[in-house]
Amino acid sequence: MVVFKSKGDTAANTTTTTDTTAPSESAAPKTTVLKPIETKVTPSQFDTSPIWESVAKSYDNEIGWDERVMGIGLLRRWLVSQAKGDVLEVSTGTGRNFSYYKPESITSATFTDRHPPMLEEAKHKFEKQPKPWNVEANFITANVDDPKSMPQGFDTVVDTFGLCSCGDPVEALVSLADACKSEDSRILLLEHGRSHYDWLNRLLDTNVDKHVTRWGCWWNRDMVGLLEDKRVKEKMEVVSMYRWHFGTTCYIVAKPKRSPTETK
């Protein structure tokens, strides 16, 4: 796999172009600032829940081939094979990570998702695993960006491709940190979002409305920027990060930060 070198990310919904073709009195290239790309669909006025509720049965077939071509299975294995102790996976979807865990390292497993049809698919998949896990597994409907609905007290918290789908990814990251048992816990993330490259970000920005209304996924979110958000930085610290696919796929291991007053 190739890690592409970082180039300045384009800020969401802004596009700048350097026009070198127009005739000009000076030889210097002319920079034209284009109008911001207007996003009509926003998380506050578009609920993706009906999409996730209707796609559950066909989800694996729809994305299986893309994931194979992109080597996502390898990244899933690399990430979730580190899970140990009491494990929480949020936005579990249809349970595409199950075969990559090491059950012998796991004491208990809790799988959550906001949408019961997705969680039902996950439950069936879990029951049909070739090697059954010798641990208790709980399946709970929970909204990752609503801290009140989230279970707590885990050694490992996993989220793969969930931050692009929830309403408030900052709140979601904060609740992942809060779900950790202690500073020794780990948060394992595999996410997708903005690229290192301006041309690709423009493509993501231009087509985000179409993409979110079809797939329930905000594919132009700035994953690295989210980790820099003040509220997130107060709650977690990045241990390692790698990026693939022009920087759009982010593999992140983080640990929670606890303030001295927190007793968790």
Ligand SMILES: C[S@@+](CC[C@H](N)C(=O)[O-])C[C@H]1O[C@@H](n2cnc3c(N)ncnc32)[C@H](O)[C@@H]1O
């Ligand atoms: C792109 S799928 C990823 C599924 C799975 N994690 C994977 O790696 O294949 C996004 C998942 O997030 C779930 N989801 C969307 N919004 C959510 C929320 N606010 N809280 C919890 N889960 C949510 C959807 O139901 C869906 O199962």
